[in-house]
Amino acid sequence: MLSFLLALLQTAVPASSDALPADWRAIPDDEVVVMTLADGGRVVIRLAAGRAAGHVANIRKLAVKKWWDAGGSVYRVQDNYVAQWGDVTEKKPLPADVEANPPAEYEWQGEAPVAKLTRRDPYAEWAGYTRDGWPLAGSGASQWLPHCYGMVGVARDLAPSTGSGGDLYAVIGHGPRALDRNIAVVGRVVEGIERLSALPRGTGDLGFYKAPAETPMAIRSVRLASQMPAAERPRFQYRATDNPRFAAWIKTRENRQPPFFVVPAGGADICNAMPPVRRAPPVTADAAR
């Protein structure tokens, strides 16, 4: 039962769906958030710049002010749903320039997808991709970021609260798409999601850790990459979606390949066809010359 799996690894051959080097584009340092947990685990999040602007601005301010460093924790882990972090006391004051409830930019108009999946999904008339490497869903005139595995949203109280961004969650189960358009999606975990998804589940209501036997995982620090010394910044790239190679890649996700897959699906769920993001490869002597 192992051999087939390992054999599959050897079937990767260059194909029309492969990216060219120029298809990989740098993610700016001020879109990259590095959260380090007390156990040393590192979770790297790409912020969805240009969407949910008020919430993204808040998160940048909170990182710059090191707001999560003192007392922040991952305090709720609910199986097949979310891991949530921030201020479990609900009492820590926000910095003066952080808005408690930014406008509810849960959906917007006028952003056409650069590429689309073949089939509609149950939560949107279409699902596809933005130019800058985000999954996107839409119905009628509206578009939004879908709640897929690893996507990051802003915990909130009942409306009209939209949440400040001080408490965030990452999806660690089947994409809870019913949350789409009901909450601000602000980013995506691009590295280290397993540091959240493999945490013990809380046994309290909704996965809250239940004292005294269960304790939240403390947050050591949260930083924007742009705050870190240049040599220490993790550098990431997204795969550009505006080219025929990406269109071919979509088809490979919709019709998985033999020899393991015998019946192709003819379609895919956006959460099973997430746009690729990777660590920037080291600059070689040749390229730097």
Added chain:
Amino acid sequence: MLSFLLALLQTAVPASSDALPADWRAIPDDEVVVMTLADGGRVVIRLAAGRAAGHVANIRKLAVKKWWDAGGSVYRVQDNYVAQWGDVTEKKPLPADVEANPPAEYEWQGEAPVAKLTRRDPYAEWAGYTRDGWPLAGSGASQWLPHCYGMVGVARDLAPSTGSGGDLYAVIGHGPRALDRNIAVVGRVVEGIERLSALPRGTGDLGFYKAPAETPMAIRSVRLASQMPAAERPRFQYRATDNPRFAAWIKTRENRQPPFFVVPAGGADICNAMPPVRRAPPVTADAAR
């Protein structure tokens, strides 16, 4: 950010979508498999009796013969995909009456859904429910069990291998529906999925644990409930799907309720609308009289 969540718990009021006592029907003891891990964690699986019959028969035989008890382990945990268990050595002989490769009953004909979701999904023309409380997907004349969170499948080598059932996996991430119709789905974890989903991820290829730093989680025992002393058997019930209360329940999954949800989706993914299963409530003195 906590208060809203706790407040939500108090919004549960009887509704037309609530089950009547008679809607809960017993799951037979020979459909219930109890896997106990070395750390004491218990994972309970309902077998999909009547589907993938050769594989389900093998699993029953392997449990009765205690095949997994000596040397069995959870040896592969791949984030956002599966936790897999069985014989990591690939060398343990199967009992003589266990077929190494039963027929590939990955899909079948003639099973009409008792209830359906409103919208199609990207992997099937329709998604819905069987009479006995399973999720079901279908296209054309075919039906199959979808790869949703918690569903259990049979690891296999390249076709024509179908796997014996000695190595199994449970889905611990976004439903990898591309596997539908390509592999035998034999059950669903009905309790204790978090004992698998919160295991450390393996850092080897495909989530295999990498020696010597990482070690598989040993399996202490695997038993059919029908093998256990009557007093020790866990008893489960599925919610019947053939009644208007269940139809109303589907609508509540497709249109989540205020006050937290403001924009209803109008549809749901079958993996976000899994048919309810629960522990049988204790028999009260009244009922037993």
